[in-house]
Amino acid sequence: xxxxxxxxxxxxxxTNMTYMVGTFRAxxxxxxxxxxxxxxxxxxxxxxxxxxxxxxxxxxxxxxxxQYPLAxxxxxxxxxxxxxxxxxxxxxxxxxxxxxxxxxxxxxxLQALELLLxxxxxxxxxxxxxxxxxxxxxxxxxxxxxxxxxxxxxEWYGYGNTRLLPPxxxxxxxxxxxxxxxxxxxxxxxxxxxxxxx
Numbered sequence: 678x679x680x681x682x683x684x685x686x687x688x689x690x691x692t693n694m695t696y697m698v699g700t701f702r703a704x705x706x707x708x709x710x711x712x713x714x715x716x717x718x719x720x721x722x723x724x725x726x727x728x729x730x731x732x733x734x735x736x737x738x739x740x741x742x743x744q745y746p747l748a749x750x751x752x753x754x755x756x757x758x759x760x761x762x763x764x765x766x767x768x769x770x771x772x773x774x775x776x777x778x779x780x781x782x783x784x785x786x787l788q789a790l791e792l793l794l795x796x797x798x799x800x801x802x803x804x805x806x807x808x809x810x811x812x813x814x815x816x817x818x819x820x821x822x823x824x825x826x827x828x829x830x831x832e833w834y835g836y837g838n839t840r841l842l843p844p845x846x847x848x849x850x851x852x853x854x855x856x857x858x859x860x861x862x863x864x865x866x867x868x869x870x871x872x873x874x875x
Contacts, residue, residue, distance in 0.1 A: 693749055700752045701733035703779040707786040708825045722857050727829050730855060734841060735828035736821070743820075745806065751817055752778075753804040758789035761801065793818040830855050832864070 705727035716724035727733070740748040755778035762785050763776055778789060792799070796814035807813050833840060837850035849864075856863060 693752075697737065697748060697752050698733060699779045700755055700777070701736050701748075702728060703786060704755065704821060705732040705736060705825050705829075707783050707790070708822060709829050710783070722854060725854050725858070727825060730829055730834040730853065731840070732825055732828045732833070735833050736824055738841070739824045739828070740820070747806065747817070750804040750806045751821070754793070754807065754814065754817065755789065757801055757803070758792045759785065761792055761799075762788045790818065790821070830859070830861075832856075 709727035709732070711724055711726040711729070713724055716722075737748045740746070740751055756776075759778040759781050760776045762781070778786060781789070793814050796803075796818075797811040803811065803814070832849055832853060834855065835849045835851050835853040836847045839847045839850065852863060855861075
């Protein structure tokens with residue numbers, strides 16, 4: 678179970694957890710995929726992507742701790758967008774109940790994400806939480822992109838086995854590889870200028 682400020686329906690969460698994790702793994706892999714070509718040119722450290730840093734967990738945790746827990750509804754929204762990429766009028770392919778965000782190719786996932794940008798103007802069977810507030814879909818689109826990037830370049834992965842615990846129980850266990858990718862020196866105990874003047 679993912680730690681959250683909010684009470685959860687454990688039966689619902691357990692039933693959907695495997696499916697939800699698969700959806701968010703597909704999402705973060707689409708936004709920050711592995712890059713073997715960069716690894717060939719700049720070294721193995723540049724190979725790793727969001728899946729290697731468990732950013733799907735970060736995203737689920739972030740969505741569960743919004744003002745209203747939205748991970749399940751966001752998963753439903755992504756599946757709806759995936760179906761719409763194959764629906765008549767968009768590609769001329771009959772819509773199928775078998776289409777989900779996690780089982781379509783990465784290029785189609787990108788198209789599905791782009792549909793969220795026009796969500797307020799196209800008719801859709803939104804998950805109930807978005808029905809009266811289609812503009813929220815735009816907020817979710819922004820949150821998915823920003824949170825994936827933020828999680829990847831933050832200390833998240835370095836929390837290791839403590840990362841799913843409440844914030845006050847997390848401990849930095851190692852240096853995240855994303856910091857090495859961008860030559861980030863890590864956290865500092867105060868600003869450099871202040872340390873030198875002390």
